[in-house]
Amino acid sequence: MSKLAVYPGSFDPITLGHLDIIERALDVAPRLQVVVVHNPSKQPFFTLPERVQMVTDALIERGLIGPVTVDSLESGLLTSYAAKLGANVLIKGFRTGVDIEYELPMAKVNRDLTGIETIFLPSDPANTHISSSLVKQVASLGGEITKYVPAAVIRGFKAKA
Numbered sequence: 001m002s003k004l005a006v007y008p009g010s011f012d013p014i015t016l017g018h019l020d021i022i023e024r025a026l027d028v029a030p031r032l033q034v035v036v037v038h039n040p041s042k043q044p045f046f047t048l049p050e051r052v053q054m055v056t057d058a059l060i061e062r063g064l065i066g067p068v069t070v071d072s073l074e075s076g077l078l079t080s081y082a083a084k085l086g087a088n089v090l091i092k093g094f095r096t097g098v099d100i101e102y103e104l105p106m107a108k109v110n111r112d113l114t115g116i117e118t119i120f121l122p123s124d125p126a127n128t129h130i131s132s133s134l135v136k137q138v139a140s141l142g143g144e145i146t147k148y149v150p151a152a153v154i155r156g157f158k159a160k161a
C-alpha cells in the first residue's frame, strides 16, 4: 500500500466528482496530497489561489483535512514535485474512455520519468456526467449547479459575479 499519494488536477473548479475520488483515494493511501496545478494548455476561470481555497474549504466542510492536504504547483514537472514530497503514487479519476485516452499517455510518461505509478479510480456512476467545464458553462448562463459542486464553489462563483 502506498503511504502518500498525489491527486493532481486543474480543479477549475473542484466538483463532487473530484471529492468522491478524494474520499475513495484514502482507501488506497492513508495520506493524500491534492495538488492544484497550473495547466498552461487551459485558460482557467478561477485563479490558482482561488482554486486552492475552494478545494481547502470543500475538504474542511467534509472533515477531510488531516489525511488530505492541499497544495499548488505553478510550474515544473508533477513527477519532480511528487518525488520531492516522497509520494509513490499518483491518483487520477476517469469518467469514460475519453478520459482514459487523455490520461494514459501522461501516466506512461510520468512512469518513464521517475517510475511513479498512476492508479486510476473510475468515477461513481452518479458523477459520470459532471465536469468542471460543464459546471462553468451552466453557471455562466445562470443555471443551477448545486447538484454538481460543493458549497465552497457556489460561494466562489458568487464572489466572482
Ligand code: PNS
Pocket (backbone or CB within 6 Å): 008, 009, 010, 011, 037, 038, 039, 042, 076, 077, 078, 079, 105, 106, 107, 109, 110
Ligand atoms: O485537470 P487537468 O487539467 O486535466 O490536469 C492535468 C495535469 C495538471 C494533471 C497535467 O497537465 C500535469 O500533470 N501537469 C503538470 C506538468 C507535467 O508534469 N506535465 C507532464 C505530464 S506527463
